[in-house]
Amino acid sequence: MTTTTPAGRPSMADVARLAQVSTQTVSRYFTGVGYVREETRERITAAVDDLGYRRNQSARRFRTQQTNMVGVLSMGPINYGSAEILTGLGIAAHAVGMTLTISQMDVDWRDDTWVDEVVQSLEHLLSIPVDGVVVVTPYAGIEDALHDRMGVTPMVTVSDRPGSPASVASIHAHAAARTATDHLLGLGHTRIVHVAGPPGRIDAHERIRGYSDAMAAAGLEPTVLELAHDWSPQAGFAAARALGSPGEFTAAFCANDEIALGFMSGMGVLGFQAPRDFSVVGLDDMPAAAYFTPPLTTIRLDFRRLGGEAFRMLQTQLVTGEPGVYDSVEPELVVRASTAAPPST
């Protein structure tokens, strides 16, 4: 069976079905971003020929006007995660001879004018002009305002917003937080606290939600400590001082690795060490996490690959005229020495 596009022409999905590969692989074949085996490449070429697949007209029109420039709107401070996403975008762009123009905005989302600022930067990027735009945002409520201004220019969003529409690449912070909490539950911990990230950010909110869902599934009450002003270790240190001593809790899931570092430091000042007295899990797996004392159990989020994936989605749209399909980047549990069964009391 062959499905057809509204115009009656075969789609990328049809090519994928006939070649017995995923749509993502067909997208890689066309865009040149990411690896496709020679044998697979031949199957796709055959399917393209058999179906008479042609890229659509708007993509063809684009090819004659291209600038080889992709605009990036990046919001919030540049931290480990956002820097890695930008790096992944840059590497993928470089691989196909394109350049990024980044508008970095350290906007204050509590300020009414922040959406206007972002829209202004978008309009600037569109006036340069660029072939497409990638929006990297930890804040909710921006997509609609941007979509209205995009016109025919393709856009891909990198965001942790749940239930996102097409053309959104996401790191699945909810699943990551749930995996972290399930790891602690699996070790036998029941009194688990969550040291949250800064309020107002989607990624921090999704971690709270993942933790809370895991606790609820285990029939346990969640305890969320919201002490963060940013993603730095201070919040973890303050949480340790606020909790006082293990006993009230036996484990902590911290919203990122740096907060986990601060938490271990704060507990250390009080004379308590992981994993002897309590367990702690971080989130990110930044390069330093393996060298903490003790080395940190964490959830690896491949932000660099996420950036590459977002670029590939945009490229698909530029080259074929069809929206890119998200090839999900799954979080991965990395067990190190900071977690163990709860101390017997």
Place this chain on the structure above:
Amino acid sequence: MTTTTPAGRPSMADVARLAQVSTQTVSRYFTGVGYVREETRERITAAVDDLGYRRNQSARRFRTQQTNMVGVLSMGPINYGSAEILTGLGIAAHAVGMTLTISQMDVDWRDDTWVDEVVQSLEHLLSIPVDGVVVVTPYAGIEDALHDRMGVTPMVTVSDRPGSPASVASIHAHAAARTATDHLLGLGHTRIVHVAGPPGRIDAHERIRGYSDAMAAAGLEPTVLELAHDWSPQAGFAAARALGSPGEFTAAFCANDEIALGFMSGMGVLGFQAPRDFSVVGLDDMPAAAYFTPPLTTIRLDFRRLGGEAFRMLQTQLVTGEPGVYDSVEPELVVRASTAAPPST
């Protein structure tokens, strides 16, 4: 005595002398970037009136054509230092209603084509157009190629290149490394190794030079371990494993905080702890350093202020037509628990 510009008109330096303030303060007065006390402001206003100081013609012409956009060429991976410089640039730009357009290039400086790539990005920025360009580079040999293309557009470089010409903002990595090494010498260490940053980078090279100069001044032989591929902890970990045990050395100065973290971790695996068995100093004072085990003695480099300073220099040139004067950001020793006198043997 009043010096005059070649055109016979009074300069910013004349205003500064008459008002009895630094040229940097006069620059702040005109650009609005940075704080100037009300009383100082009045003195400068009086001096401007007395001298009949006028901004030069090219600056006046600029004011009628401005785009309120500053281009940034940033090279190398986005790490703690470069992210903070970009943040400082962004905050300073935002304060005066300007926007940054960043070209981030993870160029490979060993590749012959990297200079061409940078020049291409510069030409793109100039075609947007932008009011001025800030170049953030850890690689030597780019300034001349860029200067040739700039035309009348102002440019400021952020670099650790020694003996830099005007319009360069620098963090003084040489002085920072010398301060770090002098701290260890002052505690009585004589067998001090340096774990270097990645080769080919000006900032890594300046740290080696600062360390070597401090050792030479104390009549000691330098020992430089060049094991780094990037600025991550692996190099420190590898150095610790290569050194084996304290005895051959009693202290290490590591090229940044993450390398110091890896070094402490590697020594920990061998059963050695700072400051009991050896001392270690880092460089950067990234937020996590205060939470390492033990908290790290390091040299604070205020990269964010460096970014702000670079922006102010560019602004001075845009607003007054005179090159901005660099208001040096000095490195600062932060003593924590990772350093002590050498163990008595």
